[in-house]
C-alpha cells in the first residue's frame with residue numbers, strides 16, 4: 224500500500240488488502256472509504272472482507288462504490304453529506320486512487336481554490352487537470368446537477384496513437400511502431416505499476432522459476448519515446464476519436480490500439496473466489512497463486528488431484544494441461560504417482576484443439592494414468608469441504624451435475640473480454656474487439672486496431688501470437704496515419720509450448736485452421752514429439768526474448784507478409800497526417 228496525503232484529514236491509495244488495513248490502523252487512520260465496486264478485476268479483495276478487517280480494528284468502513292469513469296453528481300452529493308461527519312484521518316481507495324482523489328477534489332472545490340486542490344492532488348501523484356472545468360463549476364455553484372461526467376467537455380490531450388493497455392501486446396506494438404517511425408507521438412494508458420511475463424507462471428507452479436523472475440516495474444519496460452498515462456480507460460467514443468478515463472478525462476487519438484487483454488472470470492464458478500488460494504484450490508493463472516500450486520504439489524502424497532479447463536477461448540489453451548503434466552512428473556519422480564488419482568476435467572470435447580498434437584499428448588495422459596473427462600465444466604467449489612461440482616454434457620446434449628471430491632484442485636477460470644470492452648461500440652456479439660482476422664483493423668472504425676488477447680481474431684491467445692501481431696498492427700496503423708489502406712497481413716500464428724515433463728516440451732506452433740507453422744526446421748525441433756531443445760528454449764531463452772526483444776520491437780523470427788497492392792486512400796480523415 225502506498226498512502227498519499229491529499230490534505231491533513233484525507234489520504235488516498237490504490238486498492239488495499241486486509242493486511243493493509245492493519246498498517247493503516249497503525250498509521251492512525253480512523254475511517255476507510257472504498258470507492259471501488261466489487262468484482263472489477265481478478266484477485267480483487269472483497270469489500271465484505273475489508274469491512275470485517277476494519278471492524279476488528281475498531282475503524283469505520285464506508286462503501287461508496289464508483290464505476291470507473293462515472294463519478295456522478297449523486298456520488299459527490301453522498302460524499303458531501305458524510306464529509307463533515309467523518310472521523311479523521313480518512314483513507315480513500317479505488318483501483319489506482321484516481322476515483323477517490325477525484326471525489327475528494329470535487330468536494331473540496333466547493334470551498335477551496337481550484338488551483339490549490341489541483342496542486343494537492345498533483346503532489347499526491349494524481350493529475351486531475353482534465354477535471355478543471357468541472358471543479359470550477361463546482362466552486363461556482365454547490366447545487367448538484369444531473370450531468371454524466373463522461374459527457375462533459377473536459378479538456379483532453381490529443382495523440383497520434385493511443386494504446387489502451389501496457390501488457391505484452393500494448394508494449395510490443397508501441398515498440399514496433401517506434402521502430403518504423405521513431406518520432407511518432409504514442410500514449411500508452413496502463414493502470415498497473417507492474418508488468419508480468421505470464422508464460423513464466425507455468426514454471427513458477429512447478430517450482431522451476433521464482434515468481435520474481437516473472438515481473439518487472441511498468442516504468443522499466445515502458446518503451447523509450449512513449450508517454451505513459453498511469454490511468455485506466457473506462458469507455459470509448461469512436462465517433463469523437465476519444466477514450467474516456469476513470470476520472471472522466473477525455474483523450475483524443477488519430478489511431479487507437481486496443482490491447483487491454485482479457486478478464487479472468489473467477490465469479491463464474493460459485494464459491495471459487497472465496498476459496499482460491501486456500502483449502503487446496505489454486506491456479507497458475509495468477510501471479511500470487513502460482514507459488515501455491517507448487518506448495519500443494521509438494522505436499523500431496525495421496526488422494527485426488529483435479530485439473531480443470533473451461534470452455535474456449537482461454538489464453539494459452541495448453542496452460543491447464545501444462546500444470547497437470549509437470550505436477551504428475553514431480554509425483555512420478557518422488558514415487559507418489561501410484562497413490563494419487565489425477566483427473567483432467569475439460570469442458571471441451573478434445574484433449575487439444577489442434578489434432579496433430581493429440582497423439583504426443585495422449586502418450587503422456589497414458590503414462591501418468593490421467594482420467595480424461597471431456598465435456599465437464601466446473602460450476603461450483605466448496606473448498607473447506609474439498610468438493611467441486613461439474614456440469615457433464617452427454618452425446619445427446621443432456622446435462623447432469625456431478626460431485627467430485629478433491630485433495631488438490633487446479634482451476635483455469637472462464638475468460639471473457641473485459642467489461643469496459645464488452646459494453647463498448649468496439650465489441651462484436653461475443654464481446655471481443657471486432658477486427659479483421661488478417662489486418663487486425665476494426666471492422667467498423669478504420670482508425671482502430673485490436674491486438675493481443677482482446678481481439679476477435681480466431682488465433683490461439685498467446686504472447687507468441689503477439690510476436691507476429693504487433694508488427695502487423697504497427698505497419699497497418701502507420702499506413703492509416705498516412706492516409707493509406709492497411710497492407711500487412713497476420714497469418715494467425717500462435718504457439719503453445721506444452722511442458723509434458725520436466726525437461727521436455729511438445730512445441731505446438733500453428734496458424735489459422737491449425738496450419739502447421741514451425742519456427743525451426745523439423746530436424747532441430749520435431750513439433751510432434753517431446754523435445755529437450757524446446758524445453759531449453761522455454762526455460763533459458765524465451766524469458767530473455769520476451770523482455771529484450773519482443774517488448775523492445777526487435778522482431779525476432781518475424782517475416783511480416785505485406786500485400787503487393789497499391790495502397791488506396793482511406794476516408795477516415797481524422798487519422799491522416801496533415
Ligand SMILES: Cc1cc2nc3c(=O)[nH]c(=O)nc-3n(C[C@H](O)[C@H](O)[C@H](O)COP(=O)(O)OP(=O)(O)OC[C@H]3O[C@@H](n4cnc5c(N)ncnc54)[C@H](O)[C@@H]3O)c2cc1C
Pocket residue numbers: 387388389390391392393412413414415420421422423424425454455456457482483484485507508509538539542641643674675676677684685686687688689718719720
Ligand atoms: C498461466 C499462463 C501461461 C501462459 N503461457 C504462455 C506460453 O507458454 N506462451 C505464450 O505465448 N503465451 C502464454 N500465455 C499467454 C500470454 O501471457 C498472453 O496471451 C499475453 O500476455 C497477452 O497479452 P495482452 O497484452 O493481450 O494482455 P496482457 O499481457 O494481460 O496485458 C493487458 C494489459 O492491459 C491493462 N488493462 C486492463 N484494463 C485496462 C484499462 N481499463 N485501461 C488500460 N489498461 C488496461 C492491464 O493492466 C494489462 O497490463 C500464458 C498465460 C498464462 C496466464
